[in-house]
Amino acid sequence: xxxxxxxxxxxxxxxxxxxxxxxxxxxxxxxxxxxxxxxxxxxxxxxxxxxxxxxxxxxxxxxxxxxxxxxxxxxxxxxxxxxxxxxxxxxxxxxxxxxxxxxxxxxxxxxxxxxxxxxxxxxxxxxxxxxxxxxxxxxxxxxxxxxxxxxxxxxxxxxxxxxxxxxxxxxxxxxxxxxxxxxxxxxxxxxxxxxxxxxxxxxxxxxxxxxxxxxxxxxxxxxxxxxxxxxxxxxxxxxxxxxxxxxxxxxxxxxxxxxxxxxxxxxxxxxxxxxxxxxxxxxxxxxxxxxxxxxxxxxxxxxxxxxxxxxxxxxxxx
Amino acid sequence: xxxxxxxxxxxxxxxxxxxxxxxxxxxxxxxxxxxxxxxxxxxxxxxxxxxxxxxxxxxxxxxxxxxxxxxxxxxxxxxxxxxxxxxxxxxxxxxxxxxxxxxxxxxxxxxxxxxxxxxxxxxxxxxxxxxxxxxxxxxxxxxxxxxxxxxxxxxxxxxxxxxxxxxxxxxxxxxxxxxxxxxxxxxxxxxxxxxxxxxxxxxxxxxxxxxxxxxxxxxxxxxxxxxxxxxxxxxxxxxxxxxxxxxxxxxxxxxxxxxxxxxxxxxxxxxxxxxxxxxxxxxxxxxxxxxxxxxx
Numbered sequence: 001x002x003x004x005x006x007x008x009x010x011x012x013x014x015x016x017x018x019x020x021x022x023x024x025x026x027x028x029x030x031x032x033x034x035x036x037x038x039x040x041x042x043x044x045x046x047x048x049x050x051x052x053x054x055x056x057x058x059x060x061x062x063x064x065x066x067x068x069x070x071x072x073x074x075x076x077x078x079x080x081x082x083x084x085x086x087x088x089x090x091x092x093x094x095x096x097x098x099x100x101x102x103x104x105x106x107x108x109x110x111x112x113x114x115x116x117x118x119x120x121x122x123x124x125x126x127x128x129x130x131x132x133x134x135x136x137x138x139x140x141x142x143x144x145x146x147x148x149x150x151x152x153x154x155x156x157x158x159x160x161x162x163x164x165x166x167x168x169x170x171x172x173x174x175x176x177x178x179x180x181x182x183x184x185x186x187x188x189x190x191x192x193x194x195x196x197x198x199x200x201x202x203x204x205x206x207x208x209x210x211x212x213x214x215x216x217x218x219x220x221x222x223x224x225x226x227x228x229x230x231x232x233x234x235x236x237x238x239x240x241x242x243x244x245x246x247x248x249x250x251x252x253x254x255x256x257x258x259x260x261x262x263x264x265x266x267x268x269x270x271x272x273x274x275x276x277x278x279x280x281x282x283x284x285x286x287x288x289x290x291x292x293x294x295x296x297x298x299x300x301x302x303x304x305x306x307x308x309x310x311x312x313x314x315x316x317x318x
Numbered sequence: 319x320x321x322x323x324x325x326x327x328x329x330x331x332x333x334x335x336x337x338x339x340x341x342x343x344x345x346x347x348x349x350x351x352x353x354x355x356x357x358x359x360x361x362x363x364x365x366x367x368x369x370x371x372x373x374x375x376x377x378x379x380x381x382x383x384x385x386x387x388x389x390x391x392x393x394x395x396x397x398x399x400x401x402x403x404x405x406x407x408x409x410x411x412x413x414x415x416x417x418x419x420x421x422x423x424x425x426x427x428x429x430x431x432x433x434x435x436x437x438x439x440x441x442x443x444x445x446x447x448x449x450x451x452x453x454x455x456x457x458x459x460x461x462x463x464x465x466x467x468x469x470x471x472x473x474x475x476x477x478x479x480x481x482x483x484x485x486x487x488x489x490x491x492x493x494x495x496x497x498x499x500x501x502x503x504x505x506x507x508x509x510x511x512x513x514x515x516x517x518x519x520x521x522x523x524x525x526x527x528x529x530x531x532x533x534x535x536x537x538x539x540x541x542x543x544x545x546x547x548x549x550x551x552x553x554x555x556x557x558x559x560x561x562x563x564x565x566x567x568x569x570x571x572x573x574x575x576x577x578x579x580x581x582x583x584x585x586x587x588x589x590x591x592x593x594x595x596x597x598x599x600x601x602x603x604x605x606x607x608x609x610x611x612x613x614x
Contacts (some may be wrong), residue, residue, distance in 0.1 A: 017451070017455075019455070020451065020455060021454070021455040021458050022456040023426040024452075024456075025455070025458070025459055027458065029467060032467045032470075032471045032473055033467065094468070104425070143596075143599055143603075144592075146594060147543055147547075147592070147596050147598075147599045148547075148588070148591065148592040148595065148596070149547050149550045149551055149554070149567065149588070149591055150551065151550075151551065151554045151567075151570060151588070152513070152570075152588040152591065152592060153586075155577055155584060155588060156588075158577055159577070159585070161579055163577070163578060163579075163580050164580070168401075254460070255463075257460045257463070258460055258461065258462040258463075258551075260550055261462050261463075261466070261551075261555070262462075262554065262555070265554075266553060276466065277466070277555055279470075279556075280466055280469065280470040280557065281556070283470060285470075288466075288467060288470050292463055292466070292467050295460055295463045296458075296460065296463065298458055299458065299459070299460045299463075300458055303458055303461055306339070
């Protein structure tokens with residue numbers, strides 16, 4: 001695929017926008033966590049701290065510097081991989097996060113592996129059989145899943161698989177995995193829950209993308225010249241719907257970021273979202289900042305990729 | 319802060335467009351049975367939210383059952399919660415928080431989003447560019463995360479929740495309204511109004527707004543669903559409505575310990591949320607096409 005100048009400039013433009021957004025997000029996260037009422041040094045040292053100790057700690061933590069300076073120092077730290085130290089247990093945040101990050105990525109990866117094929121199959125077939133009973137069932141179920149909160153999918157999964165069927169444990173701990181069946185038992189419930197949410201989004205978007213392509217004049221032409229339904233969908237419609245579909249995939253995977261917060265909490269899964277929710281409970285600000293940045297960057301990468309794919313797949317720009 | 323949610327904004331989902339249409343067509347629009355069911359459930363919850371204190375069989379804080387996570391019975395229709403309080407009363411009162419906060423947030427979000435969107439569309443130029451860039455950037459912060467960070471920073475209270483939720487959903491409303499308004503803005507009667515020398519506020523109020531009301535109200539309904547879901551999610555994480563008050567999400571959180579026993583206390587608040595959000599979706603999906611997308 002040869003990029004022409006226009007598509008290239010659009011992509012560069014999109015990347016620039018992503019960069020601007022990243023800056024706004026950085027400022028927003030910093031401001032939100034700095035504008036806290038209450039003094040960090042006093043909070044750390046407790047009520048009984050002497051004024052001298054508080055002043056000393058303030059100086060050591062550079063809390064008396066102007067906010068702009070602290071912001072720059074924080075950003076430079078992030079760029080050098082220095083995420084700061086947790087208030088709660090004084091460990092370097094990079095160390096706290098790394099293991100959890102891997103756990104969360106495992107969860108996200110497994111979910112994508114499961115969700116993408118399911119969603120593609122259901123989305124494309126329901127678009128092909130538009131208006132049939134099958135299509136209506138798929139539509140009703142996906143709308144149902146989208147319009148209930150994630151924790152309801154999770155609690156329903158627990159009720160079904162753990163309480164009534166007794167197949168799986170209700171809680172999962174990823175550190176105690178010794179065998180394949182053990183892994184299955186630990187990951188099954190969180191992955192099922194996330195897959196439901198992600199696929200529902202993906203199915204709707206895939207279906208919409210394929211239907212839009214099926215409504216175009218060239219598909220009508222293929223129908224008129226007597227091509228089979230299979231051939232119409234596979235040869236004529238799908239290649240053209242590919243861009244929107246990949247776009248839809250990336251957008252729905254960003255749903256993972258929201259879903260994972262609930263799912264890790266409810267199943268006690270030691271991932272990064274659980275770490276962040278716990279950090280919010282203990283008001284461990286540097287930890288919240290770092291986790292928030294990881295989530296925002298992940299989200300930003302996904303939606304930027306979605307946009308770039310849809311630019312590149314637009315045949316008019318080739 | 320007591321928020322008495324009026325059923326009006328939801329109930330009139332169809333009305334402004336309807337009355338608009340009624341002047342043209344004597345019979346107005348027809349909504350099919352599924353839409354009617356959705357509307358009925360929404361109205362029912364709105365009434366419950368309004369009159370909850372009169373409806374509850376037991377005071378919300380009173381321990382009426384010596385057993386916790388009690389089953390459904392004649393006396394306690396939906397069983398009891400983790401302290402032995404009446405679940406039915408708590409759900410009915412919870413409707414006030416869930417419906418009230420969401421309604422307030424969605425009203426603010428859509429009002430500011432639509433006003434900004436219309437201004438951007440009509441004014442164009444740098445105002446449009448700056449607003450669009452900024453709000454698009456806001457849009458690329460994951461909503462649940464934004465909620466988490468704000469609540470961590472300023473603590474959770476009902477005004478903070480309303481403002482946070484409305485800030486999160488303003489960019490979406492803006493984008494939607496702007497897209498609609500840009501279409502209308504290209505029409506001849508706008509050009510005529512401009513030539514007449516009308517000012518920008520007249521154009522927005524008298525020419526653009528009446529033409530986008532229907533789709534904007536439908537969009538408000540969908541955004542209401544998102545807000546209910548996000549609010550429930552935050553409350554479920556313990557960052558939303560704080561005890562002793564509880565919305566439906568907080569009720570699920572309180573009683574999550576009853577999950578292994580399949581206690582009604584953990585199932586029914588979820589069902590309440592689902593009934594509300596699915597009904598709104600059902601109503602919006604079955605609105606006559608003319609109300610839903612005027613842009614088409």
